[in-house]
Amino acid sequence: MRTHKIVFTLLFACITVFAAIAQKNKTLVPFKKGNMWGFTDTGKNFVIEPQYQDAHFFSEGLAAVNLNGKWGYINSAGATVIPFEYDAVDDFFEKTACVLKDRLCGYINPKGKPIAPFAYDEAGRMKNGLAYVRIRYYYGFVNAKGKEVVPLRYNAVEEFNGAVACVEKQGRWRVLDKNGKVLGDTVYESYVSFSEGFAAVKKNGKYGYINSKGKQVVYAEYDFAGPFSQGLACVGIDTLGQRLYGFINSAGKRVIDFQFGNAKPFSEGLAPVMLSGQWGFINTKGEVVIPCKYREVWSFSEGLARVNNGIVFGFINQKADTIVDFKYTYAIDYKNGVASFRNADNKWGAVDKSGREVITPQYENVLDYSTGNYAKAFRRGIFLGYVDTKGNQFYTE
Numbered sequence: 001m002r003t004h005k006i007v008f009t010l011l012f013a014c015i016t017v018f019a020a021i022a023q024k025n026k027t028l029v030p031f032k033k034g035n036m037w038g039f040t041d042t043g044k045n046f047v048i049e050p051q052y053q054d055a056h057f058f059s060e061g062l063a064a065v066n067l068n069g070k071w072g073y074i075n076s077a078g079a080t081v082i083p084f085e086y087d088a089v090d091d092f093f094e095k096t097a098c099v100l101k102d103r104l105c106g107y108i109n110p111k112g113k114p115i116a117p118f119a120y121d122e123a124g125r126m127k128n129g130l131a132y133v134r135i136r137y138y139y140g141f142v143n144a145k146g147k148e149v150v151p152l153r154y155n156a157v158e159e160f161n162g163a164v165a166c167v168e169k170q171g172r173w174r175v176l177d178k179n180g181k182v183l184g185d186t187v188y189e190s191y192v193s194f195s196e197g198f199a200a201v202k203k204n205g206k207y208g209y210i211n212s213k214g215k216q217v218v219y220a221e222y223d224f225a226g227p228f229s230q231g232l233a234c235v236g237i238d239t240l241g242q243r244l245y246g247f248i249n250s251a252g253k254r255v256i257d258f259q260f261g262n263a264k265p266f267s268e269g270l271a272p273v274m275l276s277g278q279w280g281f282i283n284t285k286g287e288v289v290i291p292c293k294y295r296e297v298w299s300f301s302e303g304l305a306r307v308n309n310g311i312v313f314g315f316i317n318q319k320a321d322t323i324v325d326f327k328y329t330y331a332i333d334y335k336n337g338v339a340s341f342r343n344a345d346n347k348w349g350a351v352d353k354s355g356r357e358v359i360t361p362q363y364e365n366v367l368d369y370s371t372g373n374y375a376k377a378f379r380r381g382i383f384l385g386y387v388d389t390k391g392n393q394f395y396t397e
Contacts, residue, residue: 026041027041028057029388030057030394031044031046031386032050032394036050037054037065051067053069060092060110061075071085071089081110082108085101086099086100087102094126095144096144101118104121105118105133107123107126115146117146120133120134120135121134126144130178139152139154149180156168163177166193173187174187189204190202196231197211198233200233218250223238224237224243226263230265230266230269232249236263237258242261244258244259245262245263245273246258247286256286266284266299267301269283269300270300270305275288275292276292278293279292280292280297291320294307295308301334306331312329313330313341323355334353337352337389338350338358338367339351342361343361349362349367350391359391363378364380374388
């Protein structure tokens with residue numbers, strides 16, 4: 001009998017642990033019921049009852065919620081983990097969150113303990129162990145312990161991309177490492193953000209490229225320079241009163257000759273290019289594989305490309321087959337299996353990759369699924385709540 005009791009106790013304990021793990025791993029979605037927010041599972045069953053004035057998605061196990069005008073954080077069981085004492089908050093990333101209190105920004109850890117003083121007029125999200133901060137007109141960086149590792153002396157900064165960041169002081173850009181050391185001895189007039197380990201920089205009116213150590217690896221000789229994508233970068237030169245575009249590799253070697261009236265980065269093996277005022281696509285050998293016959297085209301995303309025929313928008317595949325009919329006044333690229341479109345009545349909906357409208361046009365805003373399966377939806381200027389990629393509405397009006 002005692003053995004049975006022990007077995008039952010252990011079994012009950014295991015069930016409890018597994019239930020807790022399942023709850024922790026369950027996707028919880030902010031759900032707006034009337035004017036109050038709670039959380040449901042993906043089937044729209046309430047897990048945390050509506051009781052908040054606002055709510056964010058869970059990030060790193062915690063969700064920011066607003067109660068009586070102040071922000072705090074809860075866990076997936078609905079328990080308050082960080083008290084409601086902040087005027088504005090960001091989600092947790094890299095175990096830190098930027099919060100606003102008494103008009104000043106600071107950082108806290110998942111237990112609510114401050115890790116940086118509330119001293120900043122502006123503060124960014126922690127990325128690669130560092131976040132930008134600003135006091136009055138000057139920017140610098142703090143690390144995850146709240147230490148200012150890059151002094152606040154720059155007029156503008158970009159987030160760290162890996163181990164380096166570009167910063168601007170008195171109209172000139174430099175490259176820093178994570179210790180605030182200036183890499184290289186050259187300053188630049190402007191730059192294009194790092195991509196695939198390289199950044200385009202402007203010197204004496206011409207563009208070249210530097211690597212992540214701040215070393216110039218492509219001589220500054222171009223009148224235009226785009227980001228590297230799939231090992232190639234689009235560059236342009238001005239000649240005989242017009243600009244022609246081609247592509248180079250990371251060694252600076254010309255791979256595709258300057259012959260296009262315009263061009264965009266490679267994606268999924270193809271790049272949009274313009275010839276004689278019309279757009280089509282080339283492959284990495286420079287061969288035109290989709291004829292230049294469209295008013296404009298955009299890079300391929302999830303196997304389909306957005307194109308404009310001069311009147312309306314549709315989508316084609318890499319064989320130039322029309323997958324989504326040309327009937328929309330505007331559209332954005334596919335993300336997470338759907339593309340948002342606008343119809344002739346100026347209403348937004350979404351279409352899947354078969355061309356089926358999974359969300360009927362009814363909203364006033366672009367349905368942006370670039371960060372996940374849920375998009376914000378607005379009507380008559382009011383934030384209704386979230387809509388998933390299948391059209392399920394996580395709100396009641």
